[in-house]
Amino acid sequence: MNVSSRPSPPERPESGHKGTFGRVLIIGGSLGMSGSISLAGAAALRSGAGLVYLGVPRSIVGIVAAFEPSYITVPLPDQESGVLSKSALPNLMDHAEGKDVIALGPGLTQSSETDEIVTAMYQSCSQPMVIDADGLNALARFPEQLSEHNGPRVLTPHPGEFARLTGQSIDSIQNDRQDVATRFAKEHDLTLVLKGPATIVTDGDQVYVNSTGNSGMGTGGTGDVLTGIVSALIGQKMPPFSAARFGVYLHGLAGDLAANELTEPALIASDLLRFLPAAWKQVI
Ligand SMILES: NC(=O)C1=CN([C@@H]2O[C@H](COP(=O)(O)OP(=O)(O)OC[C@H]3O[C@@H](n4cnc5c(N)ncnc54)[C@H](O)[C@@H]3O)[C@@H](O)[C@H]2O)[C@@H](O)CC1
Ligand SMILES: Nc1ncnc2c1ncn2[C@@H]1O[C@H](COP(=O)(O)OP(=O)(O)O)[C@@H](O)[C@H]1O
Ligand SMILES: [Mg+2]
Structure with missing residues (x-):
């Protein structure tokens, strides 16, 4: 059903x-990718979350913490490379307790130890989870799960x-975006946000094709911003499909307002944070 x-x-x-506005735990980052x-x-903070906890390798x-004083940071054991260590898992499971939503993946980096963290949390956490970036890359190594x-x-x-x-080529996905996305969401009983121009949001039954956003958003970090937005909305008790749908709309709208003021070439990911308040003003 198209929405x-x-x-x-x-x-x-x-x-x-x-x-009551949501305890959001976001896990990720590594040495060199503290920005994500x-x-x-x-x-997440600019999207209405009550409390934002960031679980990151101790080395970063x-x-x-210096990026924004409103975060609660959770330092976790890391490998020598500055990537999260698998010994962080019990600690992460403890921190996950009592959170309304958990996001996993931005800047996490790919390693066998982070694979273990991702698969364990994906399988066992009962809270809603948003999986992005290297969280997805970890899941891709165990598609049967x-x-x-x-x-x-x-x-x-x-x-x-x-x-x-999916094991498919980018071309075959792009030629058949809506169908491939819908089938995947249905098969695995989840909500899928297939990003890019005209982002698709589907839970396998409902399908939404987004109308906001522009090519100025093709710049590093804009997807990390989306992860925070959608997580905050789920933390505010929106059902996953509705949160993802409203989140991609709001994210693209912030991008359009930013590009209008700054131009598409000059847009950078942190501009989306500055234009989120103006985007909110248009929708509430
Ligand atoms: N400041 C930071 O710390 C940043 C860290 N980042 C992290 O960097 C890591 C690697 O993520 P990346 O996404 O850069 O690397 P990936 O290798 O996953 O993705 C890049 C490739 O995906 C394909 N692709 C992406 N969007 C496409 C589209 N719309 N149409 C067709 N093909 C498309 C292209 O082949 C592109 O070269 C992640 O952990 C991520 O979170 C990035 O988010 C950028 C910013
Ligand atoms: N040409 C475009 N038109 C509309 N939105 C775009 C365009 N290019 C990128 N985006 C949006 O920017 C974001 C990029 O996400 P992603 O590739 O994960 O970036 P990163 O990993 O660098 O944060 C997505 O939300 C995507 O829909
Ligand atoms: Mg990304």
């Missing part, structure tokens, strides 16, 4: 507080990541 109406924002009760998780965290916690999850899952691949997940 074409303009997506709606989450409710924001007057009596709400930081404990910092962008995701700031986007200072850099990430994609349906083995214990809670709602939103996957946000760009066509390159979706090619790894």
